[in-house]
Structure formats: C-alpha cells, structure tokens
Amino acid sequence: AQTVTQSQPEMSVQEAETVTLSCTYDTSESDYYLFWYKQPPSRQMILVIRQEAYKQQNATENRFSVNFQKAAKSFSLKISDSQLGDAAMYFCAYRSADGATNKLIFGTGTLLAVQP
Amino acid sequence: DSGVTQTPKHLITATGQRVTLRCSPRSGDLSVYWYQQSLDQGLQFLIQYYNGEERAKGNILERFSAQQFPDLHSELNLSSLELGDSALYFCASSVGAGTNTEAFFGQGTRLTVV
Numbered sequence: 001a002q003t004v005t006q007s008q009p010e011m012s013v014q015e016a017e018t019v020t021l022s023c024t025y026d027t028s029e030s031d032y033y034l035f036w037y038k039q040p041p042s043r044q045m046i047l048v049i050r051q052e053a054y055k056q057q058n059a060t061e062n063r064f065s066v067n068f069q070k071a072a073k074s075f076s077l078k079i080s081d082s083q084l085g086d087a088a089m090y091f092c093a094y095r096s097a098d099g100a101t102n103k104l105i106f107g108t109g110t111l112l113a114v115q116p
Numbered sequence: 117d118s119g120v121t122q123t124p125k126h127l128i129t130a131t132g133q134r135v136t137l138r139c140s141p142r143s144g145d146l147s148v149y150w151y152q153q154s155l156d157q158g159l160q161f162l163i164q165y166y167n168g169e170e171r172a173k174g175n176i177l178e179r180f181s182a183q184q185f186p187d188l189h190s191e192l193n194l195s196s197l198e199l200g201d202s203a204l205y206f207c208a209s210s211v212g213a214g215t216n217t218e219a220f221f222g223q224g225t226r227l228t229v230v
Binding site: 100106 | 147161
C-alpha cells in the first residue's frame with residue numbers, strides 16, 4: 001500500500017521570503033501522480049500543483065514549484081515570495097496511475113503560518 | 117467555487133442517530149468521491165462512484181453507506197453515529213474514473229456528533 005509522510009506539522013515564514021515544505025512517499029508503482037493541496041481556513045481543498053512521475057521536469061505554477069526526486073521518493077513544495085494569503089494547511093497527496101481509480105492518498109499536512 | 121456542491125454545510129446530531137450528506141458534482145463529471153477529514157485519522161478516502169456504480173472502496177465503516185443516483189448526485193449515509201464520527205466530510209468529483217483527470221472538492225460538511 002502507498003503511504004505519504006509529511007514530517008513538518010508546522011512551518012513559519014516571513015512575508016516575501018521562501019519556504020519549503022517536505023513530503024516523502026512510499027510506493028512500488030512506477031507511474032503515479034503527486035499533488036500539493038492547500039486548505040485555507042475556509043476548509044476548501046485547492047489544488048496547488050501536480051507532478052507526473054514519468055516527467056523528469058519539476059512542475060511550476062507561478063510562485064509555487066516542486067522538487068521531485070523519484071529515486072528518493074521525495075516531493076517538496078517551494079513557495080517563493082510568500083504572501084499572507086499563503087497561510088493554510090498544505091497536504092501532499094499521491095494518486096496511482098493504474099487507471100483503476102482516481103482516489104487520493106494524503107499526508108497528515110503541514111500548517112504554514114506567514115508572518116507580516 | 118469548484119462547482120461541487122455539498123449540503124448541509126454544518127450538521128449537529130446525537131449519538132445513535134442517522135444522517136445523510138448530499139453532494140452534487142460539477143456539471144459533466146461522472147465520478148464522485150467521499151473523503152473524511154478528522155483529527156485522529158487525517159484525510160481518508162472512503163468510497164468512489166462512477167456513473168452510478170461503486171468503483172473503489174477505502175476505509176469506510178460498515179455503518180456508512182453511499183450511493184450515486186441517475187442524475188449523478190451522491191449521498192453518504194452515516195448511521196448509529198458515534199462521537200468519533202465527528203469530522204469534515206468532503207465530496208469531490210471528476211470527469212472520469214481512472215483516467216488522467218483532476219478531482220475538484222466541495223467545501224465539505226462539518227458533522228458534529230454530541
């Protein structure tokens with residue numbers, strides 16, 4: 001079974017600075033997808049970024065980028081130029097690409113605080 | 117707004133009772149997923165339906181059941197409720213079932229069992 005681990009329960013960053021959130025996962029599959037979701041106080045789950053395992057290039061979405069290390073089974077999220085609106089719980093998630101289901105397996109989350 | 121609608125937003129009920137949570141997927145989406153977010157268990161996949169049929173099952177208790185109707189909306193039924201069932205229940209939807217499609221989440225139903 002696949003597992004996702006987020007070892008940082010809480011992180012803090014100064015506004016305009018850069019922060020990196022860590023995620024490791026365990027799987028025996030060779031093809032899969034990895035995601036970072038943001039959950040602000042509104043509770044809405046918002047997709048931040050996704051990475052296909054077969055792509056070597058790291059995904060980037062504006063100020064958000066990932067460092068995907070497939071051999072190490074590591075998938076960290078870097079937030080550049082942090083803004084107050086980035087304060088939220090961030091979840092790393094795994095999805096198999098076997099075609100059977102789109103279910104997501106989530107980590108326990110990292111609560112990010114942004115200091116003005 | 118993700119386009120996924122969940123009702124009610126909040127629900128308070130007593131132990132032993134039964135409740136029904138409702139989810140309307142985005143227009144055109146055939147798959148519906150249910151997730152439970154609790155302090156103890158984190159975010160867990162419960163069950164998936166695709167075009168009315170059960171597609172995948174996760175850590176769903178026997179006291180819980182779900183279905184997807186011909187109009188594609190879905191209901192999650194929780195019975196014999198216990199204090200530990202208090203959680204945020206999310207519904208998500210996607211176009212396909214096992215294809216490369218994104219799932220969009222609703223805003224969740226906050227269930228409190230007292």
